[in-house]
Amino acid sequence: MALAHAATGTPVGAEDAMTSGPRASAEAQQAVDFLKGLPREWSGTSDHDCKTYEDKNIDNLSRSFATSAGEFLKAFVAVHGAVTITSAYRSAQEQECVCVGEKGPCAGRPHVKKMKKGKRIVVRSISHHQLGIALDVRPGTGSEYEFICLQEFAQFNPQFGVRFPFGKRDYPHMEPAVLKTFITRPAALGAPRAAPAPCKILKMMLTDEPVD
Numbered sequence: 641m642a643l644a645h646a647a648t649g650t651p652v653g654a655e656d657a658m659t660s661g662p663r664a665s666a667e668a669q670q671a672v673d674f675l676k677g678l679p680r681e682w683s684g685t686s687d688h689d690c691k692t693y694e695d696k697n698i699d700n701l702s703r704s705f706a707t708s709a710g711e712f713l714k715a716f717v718a719v720h721g722a723v724t725i726t727s728a729y730r731s732a733q734e735q736e737c738v739c740v741g742e743k744g745p746c747a748g749r750p751h752v753k754k755m756k757k758g759k760r761i762v763v764r765s766i767s768h769h770q771l772g773i774a775l776d777v778r779p780g781t782g783s784e785y786e787f788i789c790l791q792e793f794a795q796f797n798p799q800f801g802v803r804f805p806f807g808k809r810d811y812p813h814m815e816p817a818v819l820k821t822f823i824t825r826p827a828a829l830g831a832p833r834a835a836p837a838p839c840k841i842l843k844m845m846l847t848d849e850p851v852d
Contacts, residue, residue, distance in 0.1 A: 668703040671710025675701075675725065675775075678713065683726035683776065683812070687741030692727040692734050692769070700729035702772040705816050709775050712800035712814075715836045716793050720779065723790075726812060727776035730769040768815055776812040785841055787811040792839035800836075 675698050682689040691697075698706070713723055730738060735748035742749075747767035752760050768774035779786040791804040794814070803817040804810075 664703070664707070668707045671707040672698055672701070674710045674714055675706060675728075678717075679722065679724040681724060681726060683778065685742060686738050688737055690730075690734050690737035692730045692738065693725050697728035697730065697734075698725075700772055701775070702816075705773045705775075708801040708816060709814065712794065712797070712802045713777065715797065715800065716779070716790065719836060719838050720789060720793065722780055724778045725775065726778055727769060728774075729772045730767060732770060735767050735770055773816055775814045777814055778812055784808075784811075788841050789839035792841060793836070796837040796839065 676695055680693040682691070682693070701709070717723055727738070732748065739746035739749040747765045747770075750762050750764050753763045754760055769776075777790065779790040787808075791807070791811070794800070794802050794804055794817075798817060801817045802814050804814055806813055
């Protein structure tokens with residue numbers, strides 16, 4: 641999706657530099673390969689298929705975010721089933737394309753900003769997709785329950801370091817939860833990782849039985 645996002649926080653290049661090294665590079669490449677192996681297609685929410693889900697878009701994700709996203713989605717698929725990537729990194733031109741026909745605010749769409757003394761200027765905000773730290777993901781068939789499950793899975797498993805900051809306003813939009821330097825990752829340290837906690841909403845739906 642394409643809500644407006646401010647360009648804040650540590651730059652992608654700086655973040656990746658802080659998490660560099662042979663092991664980090666190998667993990668990042670494995671994550672990128674996994675992401676490329678997932679189903680990918682246009683979400684259909686804009687007027688045009690801007691093809692922001694192709695290999696080039698996966699390759700331009702932040703290495704640290706790609707690692708987190710890959711680990712998270714691999715765990716989610718194992719527990720809850722299929723996911724589809726609908727958007728990854730976007731160039732400025734791709735972001736502008738995505739905004740065409742998109743309902744609601746969209747980073748990259750020009751808008752008028754009021755300044756002091758009544759002055760008005762035309763500005764464009766920057767999407768986190770343009771910074772390589774956002775991924776749009778559709779779980780299963782894309783039902784509301786499945787999106788809620790996906791977001792619960794992120795909440796219940798903070799060890800993966802991802803979040804869905806906009807909730808139902810932008811269900812598919814996933815970003816890093818915190819900088820990778822502040823995440824203790826058991827797999828990277830050689831320690832066993834506990835089984836991820838499943839979401840509750842789909843578990844309740846699957847186990848609920850009608851009352852006589």
